[in-house]
Amino acid sequence: MSDTLILAHRRDVFRFTARFLGYTLLAVLLAVWSGPIVLVLITSIKSNQDFLAGPFSIPSHPTFQPYIDVWNSLGFSGLLANSFLYATAGSALAVILALVPAFALSRMEVPGKTFIFGLILTGLMLPQQTVLIPLYDTLRTLHLLDTKIGLIIVHAAYGMPAQILILRGFMTSIPREIEKAAYVEGATDFRVFYKIILPLSLPGIVVGFTLNFIAIWKEFVFGLVLLNSEENFPVTVGMLKLNSDRYMAVFNLPAAGLVISQIPIIVLFILTYRKIASGNFAGAVKG
Amino acid sequence: MSTSHRSGESPGFFAFAREHTFVTIFGIVMPLAVFAVFVGYPILFTIYLSLFEWNGMTPDKTFVGLENYRHMIGDSHFQIALINNFKWLAVTLAFPVLAGLLIAYALRNKILPAPALVRTIIFFPVTMSLISVGLMFLLILNPLFGAFDTILRSVGLGFLVTEWFGNYKVAIYTLAIVSGWAFTGMPMIFYYAGLGDVPKETFDAARIEGAGHWRMLTKVAVPQLRPVTAVVVMLTLFESLRAFDLVAVMTKGAPFGYTNVLGYIVYLESFWNTRFGYGAAISVAILAVSALMALIILKKLMKGAFDV
Numbered sequence: 001m002s003d004t005l006i007l008a009h010r011r012d013v014f015r016f017t018a019r020f021l022g023y024t025l026l027a028v029l030l031a032v033w034s035g036p037i038v039l040v041l042i043t044s045i046k047s048n049q050d051f052l053a054g055p056f057s058i059p060s061h062p063t064f065q066p067y068i069d070v071w072n073s074l075g076f077s078g079l080l081a082n083s084f085l086y087a088t089a090g091s092a093l094a095v096i097l098a099l100v101p102a103f104a105l106s107r108m109e110v111p112g113k114t115f116i117f118g119l120i121l122t123g124l125m126l127p128q129q130t131v132l133i134p135l136y137d138t139l140r141t142l143h144l145l146d147t148k149i150g151l152i153i154v155h156a157a158y159g160m161p162a163q164i165l166i167l168r169g170f171m172t173s174i175p176r177e178i179e180k181a182a183y184v185e186g187a188t189d190f191r192v193f194y195k196i197i198l199p200l201s202l203p204g205i206v207v208g209f210t211l212n213f214i215a216i217w218k219e220f221v222f223g224l225v226l227l228n229s230e231e232n233f234p235v236t237v238g239m240l241k242l243n244s245d246r247y248m249a250v251f252n253l254p255a256a257g258l259v260i261s262q263i264p265i266i267v268l269f270i271l272t273y274r275k276i277a278s279g280n281f282a283g284a285v286k287g
Numbered sequence: 288m289s290t291s292h293r294s295g296e297s298p299g300f301f302a303f304a305r306e307h308t309f310v311t312i313f314g315i316v317m318p319l320a321v322f323a324v325f326v327g328y329p330i331l332f333t334i335y336l337s338l339f340e341w342n343g344m345t346p347d348k349t350f351v352g353l354e355n356y357r358h359m360i361g362d363s364h365f366q367i368a369l370i371n372n373f374k375w376l377a378v379t380l381a382f383p384v385l386a387g388l389l390i391a392y393a394l395r396n397k398i399l400p401a402p403a404l405v406r407t408i409i410f411f412p413v414t415m416s417l418i419s420v421g422l423m424f425l426l427i428l429n430p431l432f433g434a435f436d437t438i439l440r441s442v443g444l445g446f447l448v449t450e451w452f453g454n455y456k457v458a459i460y461t462l463a464i465v466s467g468w469a470f471t472g473m474p475m476i477f478y479y480a481g482l483g484d485v486p487k488e489t490f491d492a493a494r495i496e497g498a499g500h501w502r503m504l505t506k507v508a509v510p511q512l513r514p515v516t517a518v519v520v521m522l523t524l525f526e527s528l529r530a531f532d533l534v535a536v537m538t539k540g541a542p543f544g545y546t547n548v549l550g551y552i553v554y555l556e557s558f559w560n561t562r563f564g565y566g567a568a569i570s571v572a573i574l575a576v577s578a579l580m581a582l583i584i585l586k587k588l589m590k591g592a593f594d595v
Contacts, residue, residue: 022400034408036427039434055434104314111299123326127528127577129550130570133557134329157325190309218416220532225558236418243536251426258419265414
């Protein structure tokens with residue numbers, strides 16, 4: 001009797017310790033990963049006087065003035081519109097380019113499959129900076145340097161390999177019985193692709209498009225090198241200006257600026273988080 | 288070694304192409320063409336250009352042989368940048384990859400309360416541009432108004448405070464840790480998915496034998512996660528070779544080039560100093576380093592990770 005009591009007691013102590021450790025760990029993770037974001041959010045609604053009260057001061061007069069100021073002086077409407085165009089058009093093109101290759105690599109005995117797959121991985125892993133010079137040169141020859149269409153093409157081309165991998169992962173999981181029946185009835189590859197595989201791959205297309213959208217939204221190097229005019233800049237390149245004495249004098253402006261730059265992604269994140277964070281794309285790489 | 292005999296692919300390919308024209312054109316030829324234009328040609332052109340001196344504007348290039356490479360080996364900026372890339376890689380392997388693994392393990396084994404919240408807040412920075420991340424930590428780590436130094440001082444660690452971006456010994460680690468902060472969600476998600484694939488019985492068996500979390504992690508989880516680790520290490524390698532955005536927004540290589548990384552030097556030499564030939568030579572060095580490291584990873588870790 002007393003033995004079981006002691007055991008039960010020890011189990012309670014153990015459980016309590018485990019739970020305490022769990023909460024401590026949670027507190028540390030929250031502090032490290034959301035602390036900086038929370039601080040920036042608070043800073044972004046501070047007036048200049050509130051800012052001088054220190055990084056942890058609670059804003060006494062919360063204001064959206066920093067947002068208005070940084071929006072106007074940095075020209076955020078143009079920057080956001082550009083980034084939106086690059087991310088939408090670039091991702092759409094990348095997905096379209098990737099659909100049939102993913103179909104071929106997932107469901108057909110393509111000769112030289114391993115070789116093609118190796119090339120795709122090379123394209124995926126290629127460090128961007130190593131192709132800057134030739135890209136710059138090629139785009140200049142084609143009179144596409146410092147144009148929106150030029151940057152869209154570049155984004156689409158470098159987005160394609162990842163899209164092939166992601167879509168291939170999805171298409172591999174589609175049961176083969178359906179298309180076998182279609183082939184028996186004499187359907188062409190195109191019909192099978194268009195009528196069966198494409199509709200069933202829609203969730204994969206959504207995930208692939210979203211990931212590509214975020215990747216282009218984050219992208220900086222291509223925009224920096226392949227564009228010169230401010231009216232073509234995406235958000236990332238335009239924001240570089242925020243690290244200057246003019247904006248860094250009081251932190252509420254850069255803080256507001258970087259909140260603005262993230263808002264479209266937050267919206268997308270909320271809409272598609274479950275699909276992306278479920279690790280589906282991790283599975284796509286493993287195949 | 289006759290062509291028709293060698294692979295069995297050439298005749299097979301044409302037979303395939305006749306039977307599957309649509310797939311051949313849009314599924315094989317088209318992506319290969321994109322690859323040729325955007326990967327193959329740029330690599331070859333970069334190697335070619337690395338043997339020349341070129342200002343990038345005029346059409347005439349001067350052939351200089353291996354002079355660019357000779358210059359590169361003696362260039363202290365190049366040496367610092369190369370070492371910085373390796374420091375960056377080391378930090379990225381030590382901090383975000385390890386943290387990602389531990390957090391994923393804690394999530395899967397219900398050690399952490401509020402798992403959905405943890406996953407969200409740690410994955411969120413992955414969606415931020417490194418420009419935004421860089422700006423954010425410029426504010427947090429600012430020597431005058433920054434929150435971080437204030438925290439250190441208030442918990443009695445004020446002696447650690449330094450110029451996070453001004454101290455030439457520290458600055459590159461500051462950048463690498465900031466990049467790690469933004470990257471941790473990636474390995475976490477990969478490991479989280481990987482741990483989900485490990486059969487539950489494997490863990491249960493270990494638990495029945497009385498294994499604690501440490502033994503479960505090192506003896507069960509890590510070996511089972513080998514293919515995932517291969518992918519994660521690969522991603523980490525290329526993430527650290529890409530280290531560019533943070534340098535561009537946070538330090539621009541300062542102080543005195545001590546935070547330069549290879550990618551940033553390519554940009555500086557090519558587009559600021561208009562020494563495109565030299566920039567191309569450094570690009571070739573990046574390619575060589577990344578190809579070499581990728582090969583090592585493939586050989587050591589990759590068994591089965593990218594099975595077609």
